[in-house]
Every structure is written in C-alpha cells, then in structure tokens.
Amino acid sequence: MASHPVGKSLFLGSFVHCKSLDKIETFHDTAVFVDEKGVIVAIEPQCDEKKATESLFPKLCWKSGDVTIRSTKPGQFFFPGFIDTHIHASQFPNAGIFGKTTLLEWLNTYTFPMERSLADLSRATRVYTRCIQRTLSHGTTTASYYATVSVPATNLLADLCLSHGQRAFIGRCCMDTLSPEDYRDESPESGVEDTRKTIAHIAEIDPGNQLITPIITPRFAPSCSSELMSGLGALHKETNLPIQTHISENHNEIAMVKELFPEHAHYTAVYDDHGLLTPKTILAHAVHISEEEADLIKKREAKISHCPASNSAITSGAARVRWMLNKGIEVGLGTDMSGGYSPSILEAARQASLVSRHVAMTGDDAAKLSIEEILYLATKGGAKVVGLGDRIGGFETGMEWDAQLIGMGSVDEVGGMKEEEGPVDIFGWESWDNCIEKWVFNGDDRNTRAVWVKGRLVHERNGCK
Amino acid sequence: MASHPVGKSLFLGSFVHCKSLDKIETFHDTAVFVDEKGVIVAIEPQCDEKKATESLFPKLCWKSGDVTIRSTKPGQFFFPGFIDTHIHASQFPNAGIFGKTTLLEWLNTYTFPMERSLADLSRATRVYTRCIQRTLSHGTTTASYYATVSVPATNLLADLCLSHGQRAFIGRCCMDTLSPEDYRDESPESGVEDTRKTIAHIAEIDPGNQLITPIITPRFAPSCSSELMSGLGALHKETNLPIQTHISENHNEIAMVKELFPEHAHYTAVYDDHGLLTPKTILAHAVHISEEEADLIKKREAKISHCPASNSAITSGAARVRWMLNKGIEVGLGTDMSGGYSPSILEAARQASLVSRHVAMTGDDAAKLSIEEILYLATKGGAKVVGLGDRIGGFETGMEWDAQLIGMGSVDEVGGMKEEEGPVDIFGWESWDNCIEKWVFNGDDRNTRAVWVKGRLVHERNGCK
Incomplete structure (x- = not known):
C-alpha cells in the first residue's frame, strides 16, 4: 500500500x-519527467512532446507506452501542492462555526x-474521509494533522x-x-x-514513511502535565520524530500558562525545558x-x-x-481548521496577506506580505516547516512531484461566462x-483542476479539466 | 423593457x-406568493402546495396554470438577495490585482x-456583461455602481x-x-x-426607475473642484436623486482633502458644505x-x-x-471591487466579521459583529443605505421578491463528496x-443556486439546482 506504485509521467x-x-x-514550454517513485528525474526547457519522447526518453531509458502525459492548456500552469502545517482533521465538521468565542x-x-x-469509528471515517477529499x-x-486522543481513530486517519494518497503527519492528541x-x-x-x-x-502501514509520518502532539501546555511533556520530549529524543503543538495564541491562554508553569521563564521555555523545542518542532500561532x-x-x-x-x-x-522572517525563523501556513473557518491553504494565503496589512496599519509598513511571499509560505516555506524542504514545495530535479494543475476561466468576446470554469475571470x-x-x-478549489502527490493523481475535477 | 414582465410565482x-x-x-413550511409585478402579496405559514393552490389561489384570484412554483429541497432556503452598496463595475477586470499599493x-x-x-464600448460591453453576470x-x-467618466459607456452599463435584470444604481463618475x-x-x-x-x-429606458436609478457620483473630494461639487449638490436638490461618493478611506487622502479644502471644518464638511451630505447620500469607507x-x-x-x-x-x-451603528448611522456592505478583490457580498460579510475582530483586538471587545449582524448589513442594512428599505432586503408582504435560493452539500454515510454541490459540507x-x-x-456562488430580482429569475446554476 505505502508506495502506491504509479507509472512514469511527463508533464508539459x-x-x-x-x-x-x-x-x-x-517556466513555459518545459517538460518535467517524473519516475515511478514520484521523483522528478529531469526538467527540460524548450521541450515539447515530440522532443521529450524522441530525445529525452531514450536518455532516461523510458518507453513511450509506459508514460502518462499531461499538458497544460493555454493559461494553465502546474504549481506545487500546498502544505498545511497545522490542521485539525477532527474539527472538520465545525468549519465556519465559532460564533463570537475566543480560544x-x-x-x-x-x-x-x-x-x-x-471515538465512534464510523463517524470518524465519515469525517476524515471528507476532510481528506476536501483538502x-x-x-x-x-497536511500536518491533529487527530484526537483516541488511538483507533487516529490510526484510522493515517490509513x-x-x-487517498495525501502526504500527512498524523498526531494523536496528547492531553492529560x-x-x-x-x-x-x-x-x-x-x-x-x-x-x-x-x-x-x-x-506497519508505511514502513519508510513514504507518505505518512507520526508526529508527537502535546496539544498545548495548558492541557499537558509536566510529566506528560517530559515523556513526550524523551520520546522525541528516542525516535527523532517531529513534534507539533500550539503556542501563544491568546492572552488568556498565555496567562494560564504563566500560572500553571511559574518556574519557567516564558511559554516558549515551557516547551524548551521539556525537550519539546527542537528543529523538528512545529509551533502553531506564536501570535504574542x-x-x-x-x-x-x-x-x-x-x-x-x-x-x-x-x-x-x-x-x-x-x-x-x-x-519572524527577519529573525530567520522558518514560517509556513496553517488553516488551523476549525479555529480557522476554511480548509483551504489558498484562503490561508489570502488571509496572511490581509493580516499582514492589519499589522502594517499599526505602523510597520514593511509588514505587508507580497503575493510572492504568501505563495512561498504556502509551499516552500511549509515544506521547510514540516522538515521536507529537500523533497517537496518546488519543481527541481530530485524533488518529488507534489503538484496541482491550475486553470482559470476565460471571458469571451461578449462577456459570457462558463460556470464550470470557476470563479476567476481572465x-x-x-x-x-x-x-x-x-x-x-x-x-478556489474549482481552479485546482487536478492534484498529484508523489507522482500519483489523487484528485481531479469533473467539471472542468 | 423596463418592467420585464414575469408571471406569478409561488415559493414554498x-x-x-x-x-x-x-x-x-x-420560516419553514411556508408559502410566499409573488405577483406579476414581483411584489410579495401574501405569506402563508404552514402551507404546502396543495393548501396554496386550493385555499390561497382562489383568494388571490390566481389560476394554477399561471403560476410558477419553486420549492426548497431539504436544507435549502430562500434568502434575500444581497445588496452591494459600493462597487466599481469598471474595475471588474482588476479584481484581485492591487500589489502592495495604497489608495x-x-x-x-x-x-x-x-x-x-x-470608453471603447465593445470593451465596456465585455467587462460590464461579465461583471453583472458574476455579481x-x-x-x-x-448594486450601486460606479461606471466611468464616459457617458456612452455609463449608459451602456444601465442598459x-x-x-440582465439586476437592480442597479448607475453612477457616471464625476471628476475634474x-x-x-x-x-x-x-x-x-x-x-x-x-x-x-x-x-x-x-x-428613457426605465421611466419609473423600476430597476435602474441614476445616482449622482462625485468620485471623491480630491478629484472634484468645489464648482463641480456645488453643481452636483444643486443637481441633487433639483432631482432628489441619490448621491454616492468616497470618504475618509486613507490617511494620505485625508491630508490631501485638508490641503485642498482648508476652509472646511473636515472631510465630511466638504461634502456637507456643497449640498452633498443628505439622507440619500452613500458614503463609502468612512474608515477614519x-x-x-x-x-x-x-x-x-x-x-x-x-x-x-x-x-x-x-x-x-x-x-x-x-x-457607527451605536450612533444610529445606517450601514451596508460594499465589495468596493476592485479596491476589494472580490465581487461577492458574502465575502464582504465574512471580511466585515474578521475586520470587526481586528477592531476588537485593539481593545473594544464589543466591536465584534455576529453572523446575524453581517447578514443584516448585507441585506436589510444595504437596502436602507440605497433608500429601498421599504421594498427589498427582507420577506414581507408588500416588499419585492429579490431573493436567492441557497443550497449546501451533504456528506454521505462514507464521507463521499459530490463536486457539484459546492464547498459547504453538511x-x-x-x-x-x-x-x-x-x-x-x-x-460561495456555488451555494447560490438561483437568483430572482423583482420576481424574475435572473440567474440559475447549471451544476446543481
């Protein structure tokens, strides 16, 4: 199961x-060659299908019949898949529901x-299946997922x-x-x-962590005893597995941490002092x-x-x-669904832009994030955050083909609209x-015409390809 | 043309x-009766099709064959049409393009x-047609539209x-x-x-302003001479037509107004002193x-x-x-496309919620707008802002049927997804x-399955009804 064998692919x-x-x-007029392991083995500029098959296939020892070919239509482009560095699969049904509450x-x-x-596995199947399909x-x-406290339900999410072929970090939620x-x-x-x-x-299900990796998940300091955090810190030391948790999201939470852990210098020190602040740690929020x-x-x-x-x-x-970026900290984007209302990283990127403008409004004009920057955070930045910067997030030889095909709608000569082309008018x-x-x-998702993970086609829209 | 004759309708x-x-x-299990003028003539609770046709039609002197019937499917509901109190039709092609600029x-x-x-009318046809269809x-x-300086292109927008059957205020942009x-x-x-x-x-095209109303549109004080504003103020006095303009959007703009109009007490006074601050004036932004x-x-x-x-x-x-609301000022929502990136009032409502939370973050927790409040601003609030509070924005006898049919997606027993049902998972x-x-x-627009203005069906999705 784990390797999901796929054939060779040529993307043009x-x-x-x-x-x-x-x-x-x-890159335009380019060919990207992806082998059966989902790895990009060659990128050839100024290359059409004829040149690819006649000149490049022999060099790679590829036979035409073995290769799936996918070309962009005019205006379409391949873009790296998005990386959601913080998402609660178990909160998917609540997306959009938050009232006027705070954390x-x-x-x-x-x-x-x-x-x-x-904990009801039939319910978990329904929720997790839809969450994976939707994302x-x-x-x-x-996706770096939080599941729940339940072992069977968390394991089900991994399965x-x-x-479904989604690359994922699976965190059983620890809280005592x-x-x-x-x-x-x-x-x-x-x-x-x-x-x-x-x-x-x-x-057992993915021995080499080709797609699925466990992630040590102390929910956040207020719901973890010092003993639990020490145990998880030791587990990280033993396994070198990644860690994810929340930090400094909300003022009341910060006050609570101060009260619960008075002997530590600050919230970050609580994690550090328990061996949980490492190069493999993903800290969600860090607002304050x-x-x-x-x-x-x-x-x-x-x-x-x-x-x-x-x-x-x-x-x-x-x-x-x-x-954060100026300090040299690696930053990625998270939907934090359902604290965040949307399962879309594109929406998270938009909100990153808008929130940066709200920061700018308080005086620091340099705070504004550009289109380039929010897309970087959504892809390459996210890849570094989840420790896969050398494997995903961009198109380079040796990296894996985690990608989406983006297409937009065209406006005809009299302004007509084709519903199935989606919400963007070119x-x-x-x-x-x-x-x-x-x-x-x-x-939105209508513009994501198809999605591949590690070379495997894992989603394709019916409405418009 | 102007009256767009439609038949009688029964909505259930x-x-x-x-x-x-x-x-x-x-209201559930309710019947709404809309006459051929698009006016709601009766609302009957606990009423299905049988009761409507057998008991109500005779009272209204309606014959079954003359009436179009539309029923909600389970989970669907009719909702008042959205009112965009500030949108630049002429900027539609730029939606989403703003870089890091300010005003x-x-x-x-x-x-x-x-x-x-x-000014090129074939280009204007293409842009305006798509803008109307999209909105x-x-x-x-x-929609309360800003067009351009060009008279022919502005008149084309009205046509x-x-x-297309969209209720609109059409503003020729004045700036000298x-x-x-x-x-x-x-x-x-x-x-x-x-x-x-x-x-x-x-x-000429809509003598009674059934659908289309001209709106006097001084772009904003910095681009209008005092003479132009006085002339437009006098025109308002003469015609009693509504007025729209921008106010206090950005600090540099405010400084410019102060410099250009030093004799007036403040930005608002500039309009007031020119006879442009009236019960029929829509002021966009008012941020500062x-x-x-x-x-x-x-x-x-x-x-x-x-x-x-x-x-x-x-x-x-x-x-x-x-x-503003606490002061008793009437407020509606505007997309301000393309200063705003989206032509959707639903997106404007979401952003109204989020922006109110950013206001709350600066200390005033009461600033937060609820779901009820943002939907009010998007419908009834907007209706009052454009001076049609007695005709649109809600479902009451005597009001006109400007409405949308909302439907969402259902999650089946194994979590399956039906693409055509749209982005919301129930x-x-x-x-x-x-x-x-x-x-x-x-x-998003996928959930808006059908749209009516003044009783006329003006939009219907093909993908899912």
Whole structure:
C-alpha cells in the first residue's frame, strides 16, 4: 500500500513555483519527467512532446507506452501542492462555526465535544474521509494533522490518508489535564504509551514513511502535565520524530500558562525545558511571543505555523510574520481548521496577506506580505516547516512531484461566462503575474483542476479539466 | 423593457431573513406568493402546495396554470438577495490585482487606466456583461455602481443591468481635477451636463426607475473642484436623486482633502458644505472619520457603505462599524471591487466579521459583529443605505421578491463528496443556525443556486439546482 506504485509521467507546458521568499519563477514550454517513485528525474526547457519522447526518453531509458502525459492548456500552469502545517482533521465538521468565542471558550463549546465524538469509528471515517477529499480538492498535498486522543481513530486517519494518497503527519492528541474528564489521556504514562501505539501502526502501514509520518502532539501546555511533556520530549529524543503543538495564541491562554508553569521563564521555555523545542518542532500561532521567545525559537531552529484565518476569526491577534522572517525563523501556513473557518491553504494565503496589512496599519509598513511571499509560505516555506524542504514545495530535479494543475476561466468576446470554469475571470490582456494575483485572490478549489502527490493523481475535477 | 414582465410565482419551503440587526428569522413550511409585478402579496405559514393552490389561489384570484412554483429541497432556503452598496463595475477586470499599493498609488497604477479604456464600448460591453453576470451569480440583486467618466459607456452599463435584470444604481463618475488629463470631466459644467445625459438616458429606458436609478457620483473630494461639487449638490436638490461618493478611506487622502479644502471644518464638511451630505447620500469607507464627522453624518441621515475587503487589501484601515451603528448611522456592505478583490457580498460579510475582530483586538471587545449582524448589513442594512428599505432586503408582504435560493452539500454515510454541490459540507447533525454559519464562512456562488430580482429569475446554476 505505502508506495502506491504509479507509472512514469511527463508533464508539459507551464510551471510556476517559488524560487525564494520574494521570487516566483515561471517556466513555459518545459517538460518535467517524473519516475515511478514520484521523483522528478529531469526538467527540460524548450521541450515539447515530440522532443521529450524522441530525445529525452531514450536518455532516461523510458518507453513511450509506459508514460502518462499531461499538458497544460493555454493559461494553465502546474504549481506545487500546498502544505498545511497545522490542521485539525477532527474539527472538520465545525468549519465556519465559532460564533463570537475566543480560544478557551471555543475549545469547550465546539471543539472538545466534536473531537470526543470521533471515538465512534464510523463517524470518524465519515469525517476524515471528507476532510481528506476536501483538502486534496483545495490542492493540499501535505497536511500536518491533529487527530484526537483516541488511538483507533487516529490510526484510522493515517490509513485514510495513505489510501487517498495525501502526504500527512498524523498526531494523536496528547492531553492529560484541564480537559474534559471523558476526553483526555488517563495519565502521563498512558499518553506516551498511546502515542507509541500510533507510531507503531504507521510503521506497519508505511514502513519508510513514504507518505505518512507520526508526529508527537502535546496539544498545548495548558492541557499537558509536566510529566506528560517530559515523556513526550524523551520520546522525541528516542525516535527523532517531529513534534507539533500550539503556542501563544491568546492572552488568556498565555496567562494560564504563566500560572500553571511559574518556574519557567516564558511559554516558549515551557516547551524548551521539556525537550519539546527542537528543529523538528512545529509551533502553531506564536501570535504574542516576545522578542526573547522568538530568539529562543530561532536558536532551537523550531518552526512556526502561521494561521491567519484562525487568528482573525477567534480574535486571537495578528501575528508579526515579517518580524519572524527577519529573525530567520522558518514560517509556513496553517488553516488551523476549525479555529480557522476554511480548509483551504489558498484562503490561508489570502488571509496572511490581509493580516499582514492589519499589522502594517499599526505602523510597520514593511509588514505587508507580497503575493510572492504568501505563495512561498504556502509551499516552500511549509515544506521547510514540516522538515521536507529537500523533497517537496518546488519543481527541481530530485524533488518529488507534489503538484496541482491550475486553470482559470476565460471571458469571451461578449462577456459570457462558463460556470464550470470557476470563479476567476481572465480577459486575455493580463500579464502572467496578474493572472497569478487573480488566482490567489479570487481562486478556489474549482481552479485546482487536478492534484498529484508523489507522482500519483489523487484528485481531479469533473467539471472542468 | 423596463418592467420585464414575469408571471406569478409561488415559493414554498424554508425562508431565512434578517428581522433586525441581531435577529435572524426562519420560516419553514411556508408559502410566499409573488405577483406579476414581483411584489410579495401574501405569506402563508404552514402551507404546502396543495393548501396554496386550493385555499390561497382562489383568494388571490390566481389560476394554477399561471403560476410558477419553486420549492426548497431539504436544507435549502430562500434568502434575500444581497445588496452591494459600493462597487466599481469598471474595475471588474482588476479584481484581485492591487500589489502592495495604497489608495492614491492604486488609483494611478491600476484603476484610472482600466476605467479610461472602457470608453471603447465593445470593451465596456465585455467587462460590464461579465461583471453583472458574476455579481448576480454571487447573489447580488442590487448594486450601486460606479461606471466611468464616459457617458456612452455609463449608459451602456444601465442598459445591460436592465436587460440582465439586476437592480442597479448607475453612477457616471464625476471628476475634474487631480485626475489624468485624458480621463476627467473637461469642466465643472460639463461634469454636471454629462451627468444629466445619463439621467435622461435612464429616464428613457426605465421611466419609473423600476430597476435602474441614476445616482449622482462625485468620485471623491480630491478629484472634484468645489464648482463641480456645488453643481452636483444643486443637481441633487433639483432631482432628489441619490448621491454616492468616497470618504475618509486613507490617511494620505485625508491630508490631501485638508490641503485642498482648508476652509472646511473636515472631510465630511466638504461634502456637507456643497449640498452633498443628505439622507440619500452613500458614503463609502468612512474608515477614519472623527466623532464630530460621524455626528454630522448621523444628523444629515447620510448612509455608510462599509467595504472591509477593500480596506484590508489596500491597507486603508479598520472601520469601526459597531461605533457607527451605536450612533444610529445606517450601514451596508460594499465589495468596493476592485479596491476589494472580490465581487461577492458574502465575502464582504465574512471580511466585515474578521475586520470587526481586528477592531476588537485593539481593545473594544464589543466591536465584534455576529453572523446575524453581517447578514443584516448585507441585506436589510444595504437596502436602507440605497433608500429601498421599504421594498427589498427582507420577506414581507408588500416588499419585492429579490431573493436567492441557497443550497449546501451533504456528506454521505462514507464521507463521499459530490463536486457539484459546492464547498459547504453538511453532515446532517448541524442545527439550522450552524448551517447558516457554515454557509456564511465557507459558501460561495456555488451555494447560490438561483437568483430572482423583482420576481424574475435572473440567474440559475447549471451544476446543481
């Protein structure tokens, strides 16, 4: 199951990816050769199908009959798959439901009851299947998921990601304090033990972690005892598996951490002192971290998942992404669904742009993020945050083919509209850059015509290809 | 042309509308009877098709064969059409394109060149047709449009709105200073004269302003001479036609107004002193107005169009809607496309929610707008802003049938997804309120299955009805 054998593929036409934080690179008339392992083995400029098959196939020892060919139509382009560095699969049914709550009230009102209910595996199947299909349809090729406390339901999420072909980090939620009596780990020891069960399950279904990787997931400091966090820190040391948690999202939460962990210098130090602040740690939010905390995060090479839709929706605050980037911290985007209302990373990118403008309004004009920057965060930045910067997030030889085919709608001579082409209107006079801007600000899953993970076609729209 | 004769209609099933700013009202198993003028003549609770035809038709002297019947499917509901109180039809092709600009740079870089180019009527046909179709597809049944300086192109917009059946206010853009040499009114006199030409054209195509109403449109104080504004103020006094303009969107703009009009007390006074601040005036933005200005706006009973997507995108600021509402000022929503990136009022409503949370983050927790409130602003609030509070925005006997049919997607027992059902996932366990929240935060034009204006079906999706 784990390897999902696919054939060789040839992708032809236009390709767009982020070369660096502030530079988008576009290739036209290009051929990208992807082998049966999903790895890009060659990229050839000025290459059409004829040249590819006649000149390149022999060099690669490829036979035409073995190769699936997909070309972009005019205006279409291949773009790297999106990476969601922070998403709660178990909260999918609540997307859009948050009322006027803030974090702690939101957890008790909406979140814990929903998560607890997924111990029912038929319910979990329904929720997780739809979550995976929906996020794939939005172009999310890699997701760092929080599941629930339940081992069987968490393992089920791993199974479903593998069978649907979505690259995923699967986190069993660890929490042993300040959580509902009937929805928490029984003890620090059982918390660690149950985490090992999910690790063992994934080792069985995807031994080489080709697609699925377990991630150690202390929910957040307020719901974890010091003993549980120490146990998870030790587990990280033993396994070198990645870690994900939340940090400094909301003022009340920060106050609570200060009260619960008075002996630690600050919120970031709580994780650091338990061996949980590492180069493989993904910290979601970090809205209100201090200068000192940011410096410690940088020093430990921990990463930050910026979740702008969530931070605005549940009134957490406006994270200072420019400031983080200037410190050299790696930042990616997270939907944080359902704190964030949308399962779409494109929406998260839009919100990252808008939130950066709200930061700019308070005086720091340099805070504004550009189109290039938000797309970088959504792809290459996210890849670095999940520790896969060398494998996904861009189109380079040796990297894996996690990609989406983007197409937009064209306006005919009398202004007519073709419903199935989706929400973006291209008149034909736009520059290539303008087309990308239009996609980013008005596009949605309809513009994601097809999605591949590790060379495998995992989603395709029926309406318009 | 103007009356677009339609037959009688019977709408059956579930209806949702805003009763007041903080109250949504839902009717199930209800029948709404709309006559051939598009007016709701009866609303009958506990009424199915049988009862409607057998008991109500005779009372109304209706014959079954004359009546089109439309019923909601389970989970669907009729909702009032959205009212866009501020939208630039002429900027439609630029939706999503704004880079890192702020207002004045944005005008020169993107906006004026596009508007000027629409003097070419074939180009204007293409742009305006698509704009109308697109906004109708998003459920916008009434739009207060800015066109361009060009009389023929502005008149064309009026023609197209009428033929597509969208209720619209059509504003020829008046500007005679600080605008490109080749894109401005030649003189204050010609500015007024050209405005009269559009007024005369609309009087010809829709004599009773059944659907189309001219609106006096001084672009904004910085691009209008005092003479032009006085002329337009006098024109309002003469015709009692509505007025629309921009106010206090951006700090540089405000400084410019202060410099250009030093003899007036403040920005709001500039309009007031020219006879442009009236109960029929729509002021877009009002992001940075002072207490004194707000009080004057209230005193004059002028209205405010809140354009949150625009204000965030081009970094104008975060308007204090709660503060305006508390003062008793009428507020509606505007897309302000393409300062705002989206032609959708549903997106404007979402952004109104998020922007209100950014206002709350600065200390005023009461600033947060609820789902009820943003939907009110999008419908009934907007209706009051455009002066049609007694005719549209809700479902009451005597009001006109401007409505949209909303439908969402259902998740089957194994989590399967039907692409054509759109982006909102309903599991079946949600409360009715939760369904509305899900629609508001994740819905789009796919959920707007059909749209009516004044009883006429003006849009219907093919993909899913």
